[in-house]
Amino acid sequence: MRLISILGLIAVVAFAGGDATFEAVQRDLNIPAIIMFFIFVGATLGITYWAAKKTKSASDFYTAGGGISGFQNGMAIAGDYMSAASFLGLSGLVYLQGYDGLVYAVGFLVGWPVILFLMAEKLRNLGKFTFADIAAYRLGQKEIRTLAAFGSLSVVILYLIAQMVGSGKLIQVLFGLPYEYAVILVGIMMIVYVTFGGMLATTWVQIIKAVLLLSGVTFMAFMIMSSYGFSFEALATEAVNTHSWGQDIMAPSDKGKITDPISAISLGLALMLGTAGLPHVLMRFFTVGNAKEARKSVVYATGFIGYFYLVIAIIGLGAIVYLTPENAPEFFVDGELFGGGNMAAIHLSKVVGGDIFLGFISAVAFATILAVVSGLTLAGASAISHDIYSNVICKGKADEAKEMKVSKISVIIIGIVGVILGIAFEHQNIAFMVGLAFAIAASANFPILFLSIYWSKLTTRGAVIGGSIGLATAVLLVILGPVVWVGVLGNAKPIFPYAYPALFSVSAAFIGIWFFSITDKSQRAADEIRAFGPQSVRSETGFGAEGAVDH
Amino acid sequence: MNEELANRIQENPKYKELVSKRTKFALKLGIFVLAMFYTYILVIAFNKELLGIKLSEAGVTTWAFPVAAGIIIISFITTLIYVRRANGEFDDLTNSIKDDVRDAL
Numbered sequence: 001m002r003l004i005s006i007l008g009l010i011a012v013v014a015f016a017g018g019d020a021t022f023e024a025v026q027r028d029l030n031i032p033a034i035i036m037f038f039i040f041v042g043a044t045l046g047i048t049y050w051a052a053k054k055t056k057s058a059s060d061f062y063t064a065g066g067g068i069s070g071f072q073n074g075m076a077i078a079g080d081y082m083s084a085a086s087f088l089g090l091s092g093l094v095y096l097q098g099y100d101g102l103v104y105a106v107g108f109l110v111g112w113p114v115i116l117f118l119m120a121e122k123l124r125n126l127g128k129f130t131f132a133d134i135a136a137y138r139l140g141q142k143e144i145r146t147l148a149a150f151g152s153l154s155v156v157i158l159y160l161i162a163q164m165v166g167s168g169k170l171i172q173v174l175f176g177l178p179y180e181y182a183v184i185l186v187g188i189m190m191i192v193y194v195t196f197g198g199m200l201a202t203t204w205v206q207i208i209k210a211v212l213l214l215s216g217v218t219f220m221a222f223m224i225m226s227s228y229g230f231s232f233e234a235l236a237t238e239a240v241n242t243h244s245w246g247q248d249i250m251a252p253s254d255k256g257k258i259t260d261p262i263s264a265i266s267l268g269l270a271l272m273l274g275t276a277g278l279p280h281v282l283m284r285f286f287t288v289g290n291a292k293e294a295r296k297s298v299v300y301a302t303g304f305i306g307y308f309y310l311v312i313a314i315i316g317l318g319a320i321v322y323l324t325p326e327n328a329p330e331f332f333v334d335g336e337l338f339g340g341g342n343m344a345a346i347h348l349s350k351v352v353g354g355d356i357f358l359g360f361i362s363a364v365a366f367a368t369i370l371a372v373v374s375g376l377t378l379a380g381a382s383a384i385s386h387d388i389y390s391n392v393i394c395k396g397k398a399d400e401a402k403e404m405k406v407s408k409i410s411v412i413i414i415g416i417v418g419v420i421l422g423i424a425f426e427h428q429n430i431a432f433m434v435g436l437a438f439a440i441a442a443s444a445n446f447p448i449l450f451l452s453i454y455w456s457k458l459t460t461r462g463a464v465i466g467g468s469i470g471l472a473t474a475v476l477l478v479i480l481g482p483v484v485w486v487g488v489l490g491n492a493k494p495i496f497p498y499a500y501p502a503l504f505s506v507s508a509a510f511i512g513i514w515f516f517s518i519t520d521k522s523q524r525a526a527d528e529i530r531a532f533g534p535q536s537v538r539s540e541t542g543f544g545a546e547g548a549v550d551h
Numbered sequence: 552m553n554e555e556l557a558n559r560i561q562e563n564p565k566y567k568e569l570v571s572k573r574t575k576f577a578l579k580l581g582i583f584v585l586a587m588f589y590t591y592i593l594v595i596a597f598n599k600e601l602l603g604i605k606l607s608e609a610g611v612t613t614w615a616f617p618v619a620a621g622i623i624i625i626s627f628i629t630t631l632i633y634v635r636r637a638n639g640e641f642d643d644l645t646n647s648i649k650d651d652v653r654d655a656l
Binding site: 107109112121232240250252262302536540541544 | 557560570584588593595597603612615619622624626642645
C-alpha cells in the first residue's frame, strides 16, 4: 500500500507541475479528466494488488496461469488492438482524408479471420509462454530463440516508442502536464502493473479499458447520429459539404496515402500478416485454457474490433462536420486544429458531451496507452527472460523463481528504456515506427512461425537465414523508402520508392527460408524434419499441450 | 509426445479425417476472406472510381461504405462459421481420438 501512496504523490506533484509552466501551449487543467483518471488508476492498482496475490508461478506471471476465458481474452485482444493509434489515429485520418481511414480499418480487421483459421488453436496447442516456444519446438533452441527474441524486442521497442511519444503529447494536451512527466508517469504505472500483477493484471487493465473505450465511442457515435436523425446519408451529405475535398472524402482518394497498386498490395499484406507476428498479441493465446477458448477469443475480438472500426468511421465523419473553424473556433489555433488531426476524437468528445465526457474520453485515452504499453512490456520481458535467459543462457535449466526475477528486472529495464527513448524522440517524426514494427512482424516473425507450424521440411538453418533476410530487408527498405529517407533524413528522393516494403520483404523471407531449408542436407536437418510428426499431432489435437485441461 | 505415439495417432482414421476436414475447411474460409480483401485492395489500386459510384443519384454516399462495412461484417461471420464447426464437430473428433489412445497419453 505504501507504493500506491508514493505513486499517488508522484502523480499529484506531476499534475501540479504542469499547471504553471506550460500555459502557453496547453489547455487549462482538466479537472473532470483528472478525477476520472484517478478513479481508473485507483481501480487498476486495486486489480494489480489482487493479481499480485494470485501471481506465484512463472505460468501465472506470463500467461495468468492459462485461466483467462475466451470472452475475456477476446476483450483483451480487442483492447490491444484498439490502441491510441487506432482510436485517435484512425478517427483523425477519417477527419483529414475521409474514406482512406477505412481502408486501414478493413486491412487491420481481415487479419483476424486469417489468424483464426491458420494460427490460433495451433499457437495454443504448441506454445507455452512466447511464440518462440512454437518456432523452437523442433528446431535449434539457441538460434531460433535468439532470432525470435530479437524480432520480438525490435517490434516491442518500436511500438513502445511510438506509444510513449504519443502518450506524452496526448497527456500534455489533455491534462496540461509537461511531456517528460507524462512519459515518466506512464513508465512508472506500467512497471507497477506488470512487475506486480503480471499477465493477470495486464489482461484486466486491458479488459476494463476496452469496455470503457467501447462505451465511450458508442456514446459519441450515438450523439452524432441522433443529430442527423440516424441517417448516415444526412451525416455524409453534411460532411461532403463541409470538407475541403468535397465528394472525394466518400471514396479512396488519389490525394491520400494509397496512391499506387504496389503500395496498396504491400500495405494490405503488412496489415494482415503483421498482426499475426505481433508478440504482444500472440502471447494472449497462451492465457486461455485450451484451443476451444483460443478460437472463441478470436470471434469475440473480431466482433469488438469490427464494431469499433465501424463506429470510428461515424466519429471521423462527425469530426469533419463539427470541428470546423466556424462551428468550433475554440479548438483552432491559426486555422489549424489544436493538437493536429489525432486530437479530433478528443475535441469532438467535448462538443457532443461537454466537459465531463471530455474528461471521460481523456482518461480512457490515457488508460488505452497504459494498457497497451503494459502488454508490450510483458511481451518484451518474456522474450528476454524466457527465451534468452532461461532457454539460451541456462539451456532450459533455469529455475522458475530465478526466471521470474529476470523477467521482472527486464520489465523495469524495458520501462526505463521506453521512458528514455520516449523523451529522446519527442521532437522526431515517429510515424514510421509502427509501420516498421508491422513490417518486421510480417517479414521476420510471421514467416518463421507460420512455416514452423505447417512446413515439415523447415530446418534451423533455413529459418535463421531466411528470417534474418526478411528482417534485414524490412529494415533496409523502410530506411531507404520515402518515410525515413525523405521524411526523416531529409533527402530529396527515396532510393526505394514504396512506403510499405512488406510485399518485398515477406517474399524475401519466404524464399530465403525455403531455399536454405531444402538445401540443408545435414543430419540435424533430417532429425528436425522427422520431429515434425509429433509436433504436428500435438498442434492438431492439443494432446500434451501446456496446461491443457483434461476433458 | 513421442514418435511412437505420434505414429499411432497419425495412423488413426479419425485423425486423418480430422486433419483433412479441418484443413480443407480452414483453407476454404481463408481463401474466401483473402479473395474478398484482395479484390477490395486491387479495386483501390487499379480502379478507385468503381468504389466512388454513388448509391443513388441524388445522394452522396458511395458504394465504398457498404463495401467496407460488408467486408468487416462478413469477416466476423466467417469466424463464427469456423468456430461453430471447430468447437463442435472437430472437437468431438479430437475427443474421440483421445479416447482411442487414452492408455498411452
